[in-house]
Amino acid sequence: MKLRTLLPCAALVLAALALYGCRNPEGLSQALGSFGSIGGAPVGDYAASAVKGVTAVAHAAEDFNPQQEYYIGRAVGASLLAKYQPYNNAAANTYVNEVGQSLAMFSDMPQTYGGYHFLIVDSAEINAFAAPGGLIFITRGMLRCCSGENALAAVLAHEIAHVQGKDALRAIKRARTTEALAIIGGEAVKHAGGAQLSQLTNLFADSIGDIMTTMVNNGYSRTLEYQADKTAVAILTRTGYAAAGLPAMLAEMQKRLTPGGADFAKTHPNPGDRITELANLARVAEVNEPEVRAARFKAALGNI
Amino acid sequence: MRSRKLAFVLALALCLGTAWAIAAKVMSVSVRDGQVRETPSFLGKIVGKATYGQSVDVLEEQGDWSKVTVSGGVAGWMHKTALTTGKLAMSGGSAAPGSVSGKEMALAGKGFSAEVEADYKRSHGGNFAAVDAMEQVSYTPAALLAFLSKGDVKPQGGGR
Numbered sequence: 461m462k463l464r465t466l467l468p469c470a471a472l473v474l475a476a477l478a479l480y481g482c483r484n485p486e487g488l489s490q491a492l493g494s495f496g497s498i499g500g501a502p503v504g505d506y507a508a509s510a511v512k513g514v515t516a517v518a519h520a521a522e523d524f525n526p527q528q529e530y531y532i533g534r535a536v537g538a539s540l541l542a543k544y545q546p547y548n549n550a551a552a553n554t555y556v557n558e559v560g561q562s563l564a565m566f567s568d569m570p571q572t573y574g575g576y577h578f579l580i581v582d583s584a585e586i587n588a589f590a591a592p593g594g595l596i597f598i599t600r601g602m603l604r605c606c607s608g609e610n611a612l613a614a615v616l617a618h619e620i621a622h623v624q625g626k627d628a629l630r631a632i633k634r635a636r637t638t639e640a641l642a643i644i645g646g647e648a649v650k651h652a653g654g655a656q657l658s659q660l661t662n663l664f665a666d667s668i669g670d671i672m673t674t675m676v677n678n679g680y681s682r683t684l685e686y687q688a689d690k691t692a693v694a695i696l697t698r699t700g701y702a703a704a705g706l707p708a709m710l711a712e713m714q715k716r717l718t719p720g721g722a723d724f725a726k727t728h729p730n731p732g733d734r735i736t737e738l739a740n741l742a743r744v745a746e747v748n749e750p751e752v753r754a755a756r757f758k759a760a761l762g763n764i
Numbered sequence: 765m766r767s768r769k770l771a772f773v774l775a776l777a778l779c780l781g782t783a784w785a786i787a788a789k790v791m792s793v794s795v796r797d798g799q800v801r802e803t804p805s806f807l808g809k810i811v812g813k814a815t816y817g818q819s820v821d822v823l824e825e826q827g828d829w830s831k832v833t834v835s836g837g838v839a840g841w842m843h844k845t846a847l848t849t850g851k852l853a854m855s856g857g858s859a860a861p862g863s864v865s866g867k868e869m870a871l872a873g874k875g876f877s878a879e880v881e882a883d884y885k886r887s888h889g890g891n892f893a894a895v896d897a898m899e900q901v902s903y904t905p906a907a908l909l910a911f912l913s914k915g916d917v918k919p920q921g922g923g924r
Binding site (some may be wrong): 524525526527528529530532534535537539540541542546553555557558559562564565566568569570571572573574575577578579595609641643644657658660661664665668697698699700701750752753756 | 875881883895898901919920
């Protein structure tokens with residue numbers, strides 16, 4: 461009798477916790493631990509199977525710790541910079557960093573292990589990339605689509621949203637993540653060396669490969685792109701830029717993208733679709749920027 | 765009767781679920797150079813530093829900020845995104861056997877590390893020098909707010 465009343469109660473609590481756990485799996489396992497036991501059996505034991513699904517989902521991206529995310533991001537950056545040359549214009553890069561780091565400060569993830577850093581790459585392609593941990597790359601071609609600082613902020617906010625969403629980490633194949641985390645979690649790695657190191661390095665290289673394939677060739681899912689646009693609007697608004705800067709910038713991009721091109725045309729949903737998807741949050745409108753802002757944009761990027 | 769009491773306790777625990785999250789005392793620094801500030805704002809004066817993996821006691825939370833005491837003594841405010849739940853075991857040898865779970869070991873910075881990066885660089889190359897240069901460019905929150913202000917960009921509600 462006692463058990464019969466207790467189990468539904470426990471189930472209710474677990475269901476609620478599972479919902480909470482979707483957002484915070486680590487907190488979940490600790491919360492379960494703090495419940496002690498029911499009828500001699502630890503609540504955590506029932507929970508273990510009940511929320512296994514939740515944990516498995518989280519396994520993909522969240523289980524890499526910030527330091528690992530940082531090293532993955534560095535290697536993705538190093539691969540991108542083997543493909544695209546840095547654009548060596550200190551004034552332009554300083555300006556892009558000032559705008560980008562300001563936006564990052566108003567994101568939901570203002571602090572990452574190594575911080576946010578932005579770099580212009582010397583390419584006429586219309587493209588931008590966000591490596592895990594906050595290394596963000598933008599092509600000269602993309603900057604040419606930006607009519608002003610507000611439009612630039614919109615592009616950078618979209619990339620910051622990808623960092624915040626850990627979208628690049630999600631591109632790593634599940635089996636690879638599981639294997640990597642199993643090795644990393646193993647006691648033996650305390651003294652990483654020889655076979656273990658080369659095994660880890662191989663997994664690391666394959667993970668970077670997965671991310672590069674998605675980032676450069678296949679693109680993220682439409683869902684992730686639309687979500688990044690929505691997050692970008694929130695970041696823009698909090699920072700003090702006009703949300704309309706994003707759809708306005710997308711409209712300009714649409715004019716310039718070559719259908720079938722190997723850049724944003726390939727890896728992102730059509731700008732028109734993105735504008736439609738954003739309609740409830742921000743609509744295309746001319747963004748009038750104050751003189752001083754327009755002037756500094758022109759000074760830094762006028763000849764990009 | 766007893767079961768009803770237990771059900772009540774469970775319901776109460778459910779309500780307190782979020783409060784529990786706040787009551788979690790020990791957290792760990794999840795960024796390389798954590799800043800401890802006098803006030804809960806990026807503009808607060810930096811009163812101390814905390815490095816990756818260091819554990820802190822959370823005393824209070826206010827919005828996105830946690831009031832902490834860093835092991836070693838410094839007290840002040842850290843942004844919540846610079847902290848992660850749980851204790852990170854940093855050095856392989858210091859923890860007693862069995863006291864650190866596999867998960868915690870994963871959090872302790874084993875695995876993808878400088879060592880793996882060096883090995884990867886040997887076999888795969890990549891322009892790490894350019895990444896190093898990129899990481900040098902960094903501005904303080906005060907400088908960034910000044911930049912926004914000069915461009916007449918007005919953050920909603922000030923710095924987070």
